[in-house]
Amino acid sequence: MNVLTLVPTASTPEVRFDPESGVLLLKGESYPENSLELFRPILSWVEDFLKSTTLPVKLEIGLTYLNTSSIKSLMDLLDLLEDAHRENREVTVTWFYDEENDRALEMAEEFREEVTLPFFVVPQK
Amino acid sequence: MNLFELKENLNDSGSLITFSGSFSHGIIEELGTAVRAYLESETVQKSAMMDVFSVYIEAAQNVRNYSGSAPDGILVIARQGDHYEVHSGNVMDGAHVAELTARLEKLVGLDKAALKALYKEQLRQERPADGGAGLGLIEMARRASQPLSWQFRPLPDGRQFFSLRVVV
Numbered sequence: 001m002n003v004l005t006l007v008p009t010a011s012t013p014e015v016r017f018d019p020e021s022g023v024l025l026l027k028g029e030s031y032p033e034n035s036l037e038l039f040r041p042i043l044s045w046v047e048d049f050l051k052s053t054t055l056p057v058k059l060e061i062g063l064t065y066l067n068t069s070s071i072k073s074l075m076d077l078l079d080l081l082e083d084a085h086r087e088n089r090e091v092t093v094t095w096f097y098d099e100e101n102d103r104a105l106e107m108a109e110e111f112r113e114e115v116t117l118p119f120f121v122v123p124q125k
Numbered sequence: 126m127n128l129f130e131l132k133e134n135l136n137d138s139g140s141l142i143t144f145s146g147s148f149s150h151g152i153i154e155e156l157g158t159a160v161r162a163y164l165e166s167e168t169v170q171k172s173a174m175m176d177v178f179s180v181y182i183e184a185a186q187n188v189r190n191y192s193g194s195a196p197d198g199i200l201v202i203a204r205q206g207d208h209y210e211v212h213s214g215n216v217m218d219g220a221h222v223a224e225l226t227a228r229l230e231k232l233v234g235l236d237k238a239a240l241k242a243l244y245k246e247q248l249r250q251e252r253p254a255d256g257g258a259g260l261g262l263i264e265m266a267r268r269a270s271q272p273l274s275w276q277f278r279p280l281p282d283g284r285q286f287f288s289l290r291v292v293v
Contacts, residue, residue, distance in 0.1 A: 011153075011157075067186065068257075068261050069257055072260065098171065103176065113245075114248070
């Protein structure tokens with residue numbers, strides 16, 4: 001499998017998914033014109049990765065803002081990982097948030113409430 | 126056009142940024158950057174800045190997505206005392222007025238906890254046919270410090286001008 005890399009823009013996040021390490025990085029902001037289009041290759045890459053390897057999956061999120069359409073798409077990604085976790089795949093999610101931003105913490109917590117997989121919410125200065 | 130009067134009216138309403146015209150995605154990004162630069166210069170708390178920005182994005186993207194083939198509309202970000210207001214307006218198909226009114230009226234009666242529950246419920250619904258998430262209005266209501274307020278104004282061609290005010 002190839003590394004999935006998307007270069008960030010003002011309204012789309014940096015994406016770097018590495019099939020060797022199992023680290024999936026999402027960083028920046030997400031309020032694209034069309035979140036379905038943005039997330040389609042991301043979701044299909046993760047589906048392939050889950051099928052074609054047995055490596056642990058480490059999703060690292062440093063998203064500072066998501067519009068509601070992106071929130072829905074990120075939920076789809078977390079649902080994929082949740083299913084894998086329920087089938088005994090080793091999956092962890094780590095969400096880094098700006099410790100001065102209460103809203104960013106709330107957003108992370110609201111995603112955490114939706115899943116049972118190990119989900120760490122980590123403040124950053 | 127009397128630009129002086131127009132500008133005076135906007136100033137009296139506390140307008141910080143006003144945009145009227147065709148909402149491209151690029152314009153939404155640019156105005157968003159300008160909004161944030163302004164709020165940062167005012168040293169607004171990060172959580173308040175995120176509330177204003179989030180309401181702005183949802184309102185602007187709604188105008189773009191729901192105003193038909195020509196995404197024409199108006200958006201005003203204003204400051205009134207301690208509060209920020211996001212006003213958005215666009216022409217829409219008259220056939221959707223009843224449904225939109227019902228959705229807005231439902232939100233007005235809900236407190237923050239009930240809005241969160243509704244948000245979570247909607248997050249778990251299938252995506253609506255328009256490709257959105259059905260979450261935008263709920264998100265705006267959650268960020269708002271007062272109930273959403275809105276108006277419809279009928280146009281001669283049967284369409285309606287919808288305006289929405291969100292106080293953050």
